[in-house]
Amino acid sequence: MKSIKKYILSLGVVAAALSLGSCTGDLDLMPSDPRDITATDFASDPEGYMDQVMGQVYMAFVNHGPNNNSQVAGFDGGMSTFGRALFNLEEIPTDEACWQTSGDAGLYSLQYGNISSDNDAIFGSYSRLMINVALCNDFIRTVNDNLFALSTDEQKEKAAEYVRQCKTLRSVCYFYLMSLFGNVPYADESVAIGTMAPQMKSSEIFPLVTETLEAVVAEYGQGGQNPAYGYVGVDAAEGFLVKLYLNAEVFTGTPAWDKCLSHAKNIIARHQGKGFKNSGLTMGYHQNFAANNIDYVVGGKGVPEILFLLPQKYPELMSYGNATVMILGFIAEDVDKAFFNVGNGWKCAKGRPQLVNRFQWNDQQQTTSPDKRTALWRTSADGYVNDMPSLQQSQWNKNGYLTPKYINRNVDDNNAVDLNTQPAFNGDKYVTTNYPILRLAEIYLSAAEAALHGAGSKDEALTYVNLIRERAGVAPWSLAELTLETLQDERSRELYLENTRRTDLIRYGKWVSGLNWAWKNNALEGQNFAPTAVLYPIPSPVLAISPYQQNPGY
Template sequence: MQKTLRSILLVFFGLTFLWSCESDLELQPEDNRKTAENAFKDPDAYKQFLAKLYAGLAVSGQEGPAGNPDLEGLDEGFSQYIRLYFKMQELTTDEAVIGWDDGTIKDLHAQNWTAGNEFIRTMYSRIMYQIALTNEFIRQTSDEKLDSRGVDGELRGNIENFRAEARFLRALSYYHALDLFGNPPFVTDEDPIGAFLPEQIKRPALFDYIEGELLDIEDEIAAVGSNEYGRADQGAVWMLLSKLYLNAEVYTGTAHNAEVIEYTNKVINSGYQLADSYKKLFLADNNTNGAQNEIIFPITFNGKETQSYGGLTFIIHAAIGGDMKAADFGVSSGWAGLRTTSALVNKFQYQETEDEVIFEDNRGLFFTEGQSLEIDNISSFNDGYAVAKYRNVDVNGEPGSDETGEFVDTDFPMFRLADAYLMYAEAFVRGGGGSQANAVAYVNELRERAFGDSSENISAGELDLDFIINERARELYWEAHRRTDLIRFNRFSENGVWPWKGNVPQGTTTQEFRNLMPIPASDLGVNTNLTQNDGY
């Protein structure tokens, strides 16, 4: 599923009108004489197209790392899906800052972005592009299309499974649109291909659509453990439903905590297992070192086959600077950009000696030598502790497969069992039912892994919302959950303060409308059916 895809897929992309309506999104078929019908004469084309849908989360074009982009007019590293999603979810919070002066990137942490912010616009474009691809795959695999091509037998059964996976991937991207933008333009495979202005969907209606899609494919997609690593199965569907329900009150005004209990229970009781070491989850061999038993849905990377300047290549390189040695992280160089704030660091238990900072919680993977805890100047890499969570080395310290050390093998754990444990505990505290004993036991499993024994286990009386939001930070930092979590806890804009929020050193509150990103001005300018989110 990681292989770079070539000309056959460009046929489909050239046929698909990219309905985000931005002038810089232009795709051309490699050979205009080719048609979808000709392309699908090859039975392998269906799986190749599916592979492109997955690859759309990991790479930014047809060649990798650059040279034949999906989205014309956008830098390929800059516009990669996971790189952008990480920025939206982490740079806007207390968990990450970046020292670079690229365009308006610092406006993300300052929370003073506008509808013209190029990083927000490009995230929107990438989401809409991904949805356009999944729509076309679903069109090309309808019963009518398959009947017309005489597809039957084992191939037809496989395609039906592929179709369920494509619907999951579309639901995932629509979930990101729901969470970030609230009220995006809406198009499915039932809409015609061609130049038209899509209608805008309101947040509660989009919630209902995503929920309906996931429930519809729940029993159609592969069972847990029966699919290839990196492909979605029932566990991924249940996790996305759990995330959707956990944030339902933000999206619709109505809580769905009982449903969180229901679907996290399905995940927890499906045979996933916590990795025996927290660090293994973020290494180059996290697909084979035991961490794969905890990771429910990874975005896969390979230093030779899936080359991109986004994803974990970005996160690992950009987090290295100062006195850090790039070789310790299995890469050739550091880009000296990403660090964290004292607001995250101070959520961990640690001791300062004259020579070092010792974290008692082994999830506190920070590099402190030569780094100051507080940030006086965001542009200085030495201001703020560096995060040493992700590495392109295996459990034996051997670097990844790319001999140049430029591109990494480390997979991004979008969904993992630890998150299901914490969601269950939160839903219990929020009145969703379930078992208090189970909720406490799940949290303490994570803490025993973090501290090596039960000395820091919590009691039932300590399990409250304040504890949970902080424990989620300790367990899941830099995994692209923080913005969504802070909004759900009403601590993102008006009621949360951390260093350099609001563009002041000590931090300040911002206005509540920042809980939604703006619809990009460039799309508003061409689609008269769109209305800007309040405040922008």
């Protein structure tokens, strides 16, 4: 009889979603049949085993793999965590960030926009997303086939809730798979084990994913508003519907601004009454990115701006991705380790000048800004230069500001860092700050964009945007100052480093051309990408063992 641990490990080495249950070389392509575990295993403690399996589904979003072992064979486990996979592909190649460590070859080349199907960072990110799809599907099948041997109404209702969560998590993965790769294998729980998942276009996957989330939201009704810490509920499900409909024209050729605004307003309405001007936003911007951000997630004791987060707490939940990389990656060993409450700085990531210049500054030297969203940055006042003559780590003090957004300390309602408390951390490795995937602020900005595209009024768009600006400590706009162009810049100021930028630029029509940044497409001043760069390539290891077609241009 196989143990639950072995079951999870058999699920864990999935590198690409192709044939359910087959194995080729080092690539386990889809999960092994859950029926390999006998009903006797589950019957001894049905609910306990179900909780453990569901916990491991969530762990695939939080750390490298079971017991911190990498689930992506042949790729750095820390770099293949879910949050870091998104950061690698959504932020590093854009005008918001870069990765200056040449030893991380896949990431180092991505910052220039050098993209090939052999890039291991692309393969690792693709694999992480497909692994998590597979885990969600296997859990749903196991429930549907009653392999957990559930017998009571309470157990069955809990299973139904877990199935809703798995459908939400799977849909989250497919949002990013469509955004990044376009034409990917699509599998839900109806695809039988041993069956090759069909490669489908985004326009074909989009209705399947949105219908799934619409059904999940409808099932929740007035429930699901206070999920357990680290779990998803109705806000995450409906929040990703907002993201899907916001990008509907990219995915399908047909916009869905009305649906985007409708779902955004549902979420906004649920969160009224607390926080900044009763908007549901936290009082302090960096409360969302601090060690006490557990208080500001749905179900927390504070203002629940964070709709979906990846938990991280040393020593219980450790990861080289998520908030760890977002703090240690953006500082050097000699930069305020005590202030950030960490044991090291990796000296890897910087903000590009185009991000810095997007903010308001108090002086020509760009030493300080009235914008609270820059409160943790290190600028010319600290000896850094807002210029990028190279992307080499050896030029660290001469090629860009440090733009950290996260801190391993508590932050109060005034956006002030509490230096009197010291949340846990481990040497140069792990921190205690959770990692937000989706915030209410993004919903406000998406609602404003949909309204400006005709789904609502410019007045309501202005109301939404000015909540964001005033919380940041900058002056509210007039109607004349709000345009799609200025809204795009405000979205970057609010959501920088939150894994939206590449997708946003593609939606704006500014990814290939229309906007340049330092070292875009290997040019100091930036130059256009090829039109086919709107999609990443399907990784060559996947194509080597499948009949799938490569994306155009690779």
